[in-house]
Amino acid sequence: MKKLLSVVTLLLAMGIATVVWAIIEGTPHDVAVMRNLGAGAEIERCAMCHTPHAGSGQYPLWNRSQTDQTYAMYSSPTFNMAIAAGDTIGSSNYATYNCMVCHNGIASTLVNYPGSQSTANTNYDFSSALLRSVSNLGLSMxxxxxxxxxxxxxxxxxxxxxxxxxxxxxxxxAIFGARGTYPLYTETGNTGPYNQFECATCHSVHDTVDYAGKSMQNGVSVGTVYFLRGDNTSSGMCIDCHVNR
Ligand code: HEC
Ligand code: HEC
Ligand code: HEC
Ligand code: HEC
Known part of the structure; x- marks a missing residue:
């Protein structure tokens, strides 16, 4: 026992006792949390976004579908890496498109519901009612x-x-900053060049990065926002990229 304790103390001292899980369960991206199904709910959390077979055909084994939407893209007089006029958010920007299929606030369903022969289950259907106001980005970017x-x-x-x-x-x-690593994506899904800046450049959709302040109460997140690529205290993430600001 004494030996075990000293190992734990050593691990704590080295700072490696902080375990980081690639989790969905218990986060705002857990369908059981979205639906308030309660702890221990029998539901396939990954199926909300992925399927092992018969999905949409988009990376990564994508399982949600929605009719195509037209977005107004960001523009400004000083935005130099500007998005070409007429550019849209489509499946080629998968690390943004895969977010907007829910975060645009428009209903979406699964391509392949879990269970034998895609048995429809409304728990997996998405509607704007599952988003609180600021999380609904709408169609204007x-x-x-x-x-x-x-x-x-x-x-x-x-x-x-x-x-x-x-x-x-x-x-x-990826862009390597002091607070986090910000991956770039590809327009093809499977091959490079990896130079596309998307939602998932700043956000990890699975809760893979640990920082203080994230917590849930009554099925909603309170305090610090989940799914960031790094701790944004003192705007640390912003400064990681906008180094001279
Ligand atoms: C809310 C939607 C959502 C849920 C739920 C979800 N994922 Fe993902 N997953 C994504 C998106 C979006 C990407 C692509 C962006 C990225 O790589 O960060 C992705 C990428 C992946 C990848 C490829 C890249 C990597 O990180 O390895 C794997 C593997 C993966 N998910 C596994 C899972 C598993 C297993 C579960 C269930 C525990 C799960 N996902 C639940 C949205 C989701
Ligand atoms: C299956 C639908 C779905 C997909 C796909 C999805 N989200 Fe979410 N997301 C939600 C819901 C529901 C919430 C909880 C909303 C709320 O509390 O207002 C949420 C919450 C969040 C939050 C805020 C968490 C907090 O602490 O309040 C962030 C950030 C986020 N999502 C980013 C993303 C990004 C980035 C992607 C794509 C890489 C993505 N989401 C894909 C449904 C989804
Ligand atoms: C340049 C980095 C960056 C990019 C790109 C980005 N976000 Fe965020 N996002 C953040 C930060 C930082 C926060 C936390 C803001 C805060 O704490 O109020 C955040 C917060 C959020 C929230 C929670 C809002 C709230 O106040 O509860 C959602 C939802 C979200 N982002 C979704 C997305 C989606 C979807 C995309 C792609 C369309 C995206 N983000 C692109 C940095 C980014
Ligand atoms: C992963 C890198 C990255 C992170 C993190 C990041 N940015 Fe950016 N940001 C960029 C890039 C790249 C541009 C496009 C710059 C350009 O082309 O002029 C940009 C554009 C902007 C613009 C618009 C500039 C214009 O000329 O219209 C603002 C404002 C901005 N970011 C603020 C922020 C803030 C605030 C944060 C933190 C919440 C943040 N950024 C986090 C990389 C990042």
């Missing part, structure tokens, strides 16, 4: 941080001090 553009730090006229993207994983690219 003009009041949101720009997404869906090619990251190119060399075209920044205002000297924000953006960092160059570096190698990440086996073949990806």
């Amino acid at each position: 003009q009041n949101d941080h720009p997404v869906g553009f090619t990251y190119n730090p060399t075209v920044d006229d205002e000297n924000n001090g953006f960092r160059a993207a570096e190698n990440y994983g086996s073949s990806g690219k």
Whole structure:
């Protein structure tokens, strides 16, 4: 016992006793939490977004569908990595499209419901009622941080001090900041170049990054926002990229 305790103390001292899980369960992205089904609910949490077979065909084994929507993209006189006129959010911007299929506030359903032969189950159907106000981004992206553009730090006229993207994983690219690692995505789903800036550049849709302040009460998150790529206390995430601001 004494030996075990000293091992635990050592781990704590080294700061590696903080376990980080790639979890959905118990977070705002857990369908049981969205539906307030209570602890121990028999529901397939991953199926809300993924299916092992017969999904939409989009990366990563995507399982939600919605009729195509038209978005007003971000623009400004000083936005240099500007989104081309007429560009849209489509399945090629999967790490944004896969968020907006719920966060635009419009109903969406599963392609393949869990169970034999896709048995419909309304628990997995999505409606705006499951979103609190600020989480409903709507169809205008003009009041949101720009997404869906090619990251190119060399075209920044205002000297924000953006960092160059570096190698990440086996073949990806990411921006490495002090508070977090911000992956870039590809328009093809499976092959590079990995240069697209999307929602998932700043957010991890599974709760994979640990920082203080995240908690749930009565089925909703209170305190610090979940799913960030890093701790944004003192705007640390913003400064990771906008180094000179
Ligand atoms: C709310 C929607 C949602 C739920 C629920 C969800 N995922 Fe994901 N998942 C995504 C999105 C969006 C991506 C792509 C963006 C990214 O890679 O961060 C992704 C990517 C992945 C990937 C590929 C990239 C990686 O991180 O390895 C795997 C594997 C994965 N999910 C597994 C799971 C499993 C297992 C579950 C259930 C425990 C789950 N997901 C639940 C939305 C979801
Ligand atoms: C299956 C639908 C669904 C998908 C797909 C989805 N979300 Fe969510 N998300 C929700 C719901 C429901 C909530 C809880 C909303 C609330 O509390 O207002 C939520 C909450 C959040 C929150 C706030 C958490 C908090 O602490 O209040 C963030 C951030 C977020 N989502 C980002 C994303 C991003 C980024 C993606 C894509 C990579 C994504 N979501 C994909 C349904 C979804
Ligand atoms: C440049 C980084 C960045 C990008 C890109 C980004 N977000 Fe966020 N998002 C944040 C930060 C930081 C917060 C926390 C803000 C706060 O604490 O009030 C946040 C908060 C949220 C919330 C919770 C809102 C609230 O106040 O409860 C949702 C939902 C969300 N983001 C969804 C998305 C979606 C969907 C996309 C893509 C369309 C996206 N975000 C793109 C940085 C980003
Ligand atoms: C992962 C890197 C990254 C993070 C994190 C990030 N940004 Fe950005 N931000 C960018 C890039 C790249 C642009 C596009 C700049 C350009 O092309 O002029 C941008 C654009 C902007 C713009 C619009 C600039 C314009 O000229 O219209 C504002 C404002 C902004 N970010 C503020 C923030 C804030 C506030 C945060 C923290 C909540 C934040 N950013 C987090 C990379 C990031």
